[in-house]
Structures are given as structure tokens and as C-alpha cells.
Amino acid sequence: MTENNRPHHTKRSGDDTSRRRRHRRGRGEGSGKNTHDSHKTNRKAPNRNTRQSEQSANPSSPTPNAVAGGKREKPNNAQSATNRTKNRRRRTSEPAQTATNKRTKGRRKAAAKTQRTGTHRKNYRRSTYPSTQMETRIETSAGGLVISGLAESVQPDGNVDLSRIYVALIGRLDRRGRLLWSMPKGHVENGEDIAVTAEREVWEETGIHGEVFAELGVIDYWFVSDGTRIHKTVHHHLLRYVDGALNDEDPEVTEVSWIPASALIEHFAYADERKLARIAHTLLPDLARKELAEGRGTPR
Incomplete structure (x- = not known):
């Protein structure tokens, strides 16, 4: 087989591969499990090269992942639209507590407190007081x-x-x-x-x-x-x-x-x-x- 008849394989350069990996990593950090929502919200993870260039331009501002002692901390990104929707649904699904429910809840807490370990002696001493009606x-x-x-x-x-x-x-x-x-x-x-x-x-x-x-x-x-x-x-x-x-x-x-x-x-x-x-x-x-x-x- 001649060299011209060999199947042509395009060789990817190392820069192109690392760029795609960085693109996936940046896209995954902002979206969580569902990557489609991140495209809907038009959020794009910042590139490492962009962060490095910004830090070199402004050396006084610390890097987002830098903490005291040189340790790396987790990025503090905003919640995705899906998580915010779930939290909103969870909050709206809980019924509003009325004054009666609050009083009932308080009584339950008081009853549970008296049943804790170590309070039986106090209750026993209180119950042994003589009655005022003679x-x-x-x-x-x-x-x-x-x-x-x-x-x-x-x-x-x-x-x-x-x-x-x-x-x-x-x-x-x-x-x-x-x-x-x-x-x-x-x-x-x-x-x-x-x-x-x-x-x-x-x-x-x-x-x-x-x-x-x-x-x-x-x-x-x-x-x-x-x-x-x-x-x-x-x-x-x-x-x-x-x-x-x-x-x-x-x-x-x-x-x-x-x-x-x-x-x-x-x-x-x-x-x-x-x-x-x-x-x-x-x-x-x-x-x-x-x-x-x-x-x-x-x-x-």
C-alpha cells in the first residue's frame, strides 16, 4: 500500500487536547450534574489562562482558590437553576405554621425535656412537696x-x-x-x-x-x-x-x-x-x- 492510500488520521495536538479538558472541567464546575441547564443560563466557566492573566495584571487580588497557608479551598460558585428551583419548591411545599401549631410544638418540646435522662429526680422531688390543701x-x-x-x-x-x-x-x-x-x-x-x-x-x-x-x-x-x-x-x-x-x-x-x-x-x-x-x-x-x-x- 502506498503512502497516499493509507488511511488519513488527524493527529491532535497536545494544546488542543488540554484546551478541551479545561473546557469540560470549567463547564462541569458550574453546572453540577445537569450540563444542559448551564447552557440555558449562558454560564461559562472561566479559563485557567484567563484567571492567570487577570492575576498577573492585578497581583494584589488573591486567587479565588487561594487561602491562608497555601491550601486549596472548594470554589464558592452560585447554585444552578435546578438546585434553586428544587429549594424553592421545597420551601413552598411546607405548610405555614399557625399559632396553635407553634404552641403544640412547644408543649411537645417541654414534654420531651422532662423525659430526658437526669430530670426524673427533679420531677420526683417536686412531686413530693406536701399539698397546700389540708x-x-x-x-x-x-x-x-x-x-x-x-x-x-x-x-x-x-x-x-x-x-x-x-x-x-x-x-x-x-x-x-x-x-x-x-x-x-x-x-x-x-x-x-x-x-x-x-x-x-x-x-x-x-x-x-x-x-x-x-x-x-x-x-x-x-x-x-x-x-x-x-x-x-x-x-x-x-x-x-x-x-x-x-x-x-x-x-x-x-x-x-x-x-x-x-x-x-x-x-x-x-x-x-x-x-x-x-x-x-x-x-x-x-x-x-x-x-x-x-x-x-x-x-x-
């Missing part, structure tokens, strides 16, 4: 002061010597071991008259029989016992001594004693009973004169 019970008691020596306390000039009038008090030990003095009193039984309760409780706690002849006053207070709020009302009376001797057989009573009426106020441990003692100081002189006028002496 059972309430109403109680009524009655008692008073047993008085001895009323008629004998009246002086010839008509004045009354309170130091010659004696009243029976009971003493109880508190948690600190202190002896606290108070009036004898107790709970009113069902269907029982208040005056009868006062006479019975005085006899049970002091061993003395007394007879109610005047009212002293009523006090009320609140306290808590075994998780129950109790509103207690106590009716106090003045009792005339009839007979009996002091004893402390009641297990709740530590000591029983006759106290001069002149020292009554400072003996009481509670403020409400000290108030009643001041009332007694104003009542006793007239009651003593009345007892003397009626010839009621103290039994011996």
Missing part, C-alpha cells in the same frame, strides 16, 4: 379558773386584796423541758353543756370540784396536728371552790398548784391567757364584795 377540723373546749378566798379578801374599808385570792393552775412540760402554766380545760363532749364541761375538766385535771358562777372570756386559735388544721374555740369561766384537794393524777398534767391572783398574769405562758388574767383582775374585786354580801365564805 383537712380542717373544728373543736370546742371549756375550762376556767377555780377561785378560793373571795369573801376573805375584802378589807374592812371595802378594798380587795388580790394576794389573798387563790386560783388553781396546771403545769405541763413542753418539748424543751420548760414548765408552762395554764388554765385547766378540755374537749366538749357531744350534747354536753359548756358549763358542765368546764366543771368536769377542772375536776379531772386538778382534783377540785368547782361551780361556775361567771364567764371570763372566749379565745380561739389555729394549729396543725397529724396533717390536719384545727380551729379550736375555748370557753373560759370563773368557778367557785366547793371541795376537793389538788392532785396531778392526770397523765397530761405535770404539776397543780394554788397561785395568788396578784401573780396570775406573769404565771401564764400564753398571751391569750394573760389577756384573760387581766380581765379577771378587773372582775374579782366586785365578785369578792358580792360573795361577802351574800355570806359565801370559802369552805375549810
Whole structure:
């Protein structure tokens, strides 16, 4: 075969091949997977020779791919039209959240937060706090002061010597071991008259029989016992001594004693009973004169 009859093969030069490769690389960087969209948007990747010539003309501007330390970073090209369309469709397909949806979402987050590990102890401590609503019970008691020596306390000039009038008090030990003095009193039984309760409780706690002849006053207070709020009302009376001797057989009573009426106020441990003692100081002189006028002496 002659040289003229040999098949003619066009030999591509190295410059032409490298130019086509660079053209493909530049075209692929801007288009992503779909190259047709890049032709539609008329985007053309810049040539390496063009970038080098621009940098040589302006040496102060850094190259797009140059970073500190000489490392190469990925090109920050704009999104293609296809990606922008997908993102736009994705955004428009999501329904708008209403105020109700936002509140529901917030409740779900709060519920999930309380169910996380480590929060069960906090919730347990919060749930062990006692309830503010407590059972309430109403109680009524009655008692008073047993008085001895009323008629004998009246002086010839008509004045009354309170130091010659004696009243029976009971003493109880508190948690600190202190002896606290108070009036004898107790709970009113069902269907029982208040005056009868006062006479019975005085006899049970002091061993003395007394007879109610005047009212002293009523006090009320609140306290808590075994998780129950109790509103207690106590009716106090003045009792005339009839007979009996002091004893402390009641297990709740530590000591029983006759106290001069002149020292009554400072003996009481509670403020409400000290108030009643001041009332007694104003009542006793007239009651003593009345007892003397009626010839009621103290039994011996």
C-alpha cells in the first residue's frame, strides 16, 4: 500500500487536547450534574489562562482558590437553576405554621425535656412537696379558773386584796423541758353543756370540784396536728371552790398548784391567757364584795 492510500488520521495536538479538558472541567464546575441547564443560563466557566492573566495584571487580588497557608479551598460558585428551583419548591411545599401549631410544638418540646435522662429526680422531688390543701377540723373546749378566798379578801374599808385570792393552775412540760402554766380545760363532749364541761375538766385535771358562777372570756386559735388544721374555740369561766384537794393524777398534767391572783398574769405562758388574767383582775374585786354580801365564805 502506498503512502497516499493509507488511511488519513488527524493527529491532535497536545494544546488542543488540554484546551478541551479545561473546557469540560470549567463547564462541569458550574453546572453540577445537569450540563444542559448551564447552557440555558449562558454560564461559562472561566479559563485557567484567563484567571492567570487577570492575576498577573492585578497581583494584589488573591486567587479565588487561594487561602491562608497555601491550601486549596472548594470554589464558592452560585447554585444552578435546578438546585434553586428544587429549594424553592421545597420551601413552598411546607405548610405555614399557625399559632396553635407553634404552641403544640412547644408543649411537645417541654414534654420531651422532662423525659430526658437526669430530670426524673427533679420531677420526683417536686412531686413530693406536701399539698397546700389540708383537712380542717373544728373543736370546742371549756375550762376556767377555780377561785378560793373571795369573801376573805375584802378589807374592812371595802378594798380587795388580790394576794389573798387563790386560783388553781396546771403545769405541763413542753418539748424543751420548760414548765408552762395554764388554765385547766378540755374537749366538749357531744350534747354536753359548756358549763358542765368546764366543771368536769377542772375536776379531772386538778382534783377540785368547782361551780361556775361567771364567764371570763372566749379565745380561739389555729394549729396543725397529724396533717390536719384545727380551729379550736375555748370557753373560759370563773368557778367557785366547793371541795376537793389538788392532785396531778392526770397523765397530761405535770404539776397543780394554788397561785395568788396578784401573780396570775406573769404565771401564764400564753398571751391569750394573760389577756384573760387581766380581765379577771378587773372582775374579782366586785365578785369578792358580792360573795361577802351574800355570806359565801370559802369552805375549810
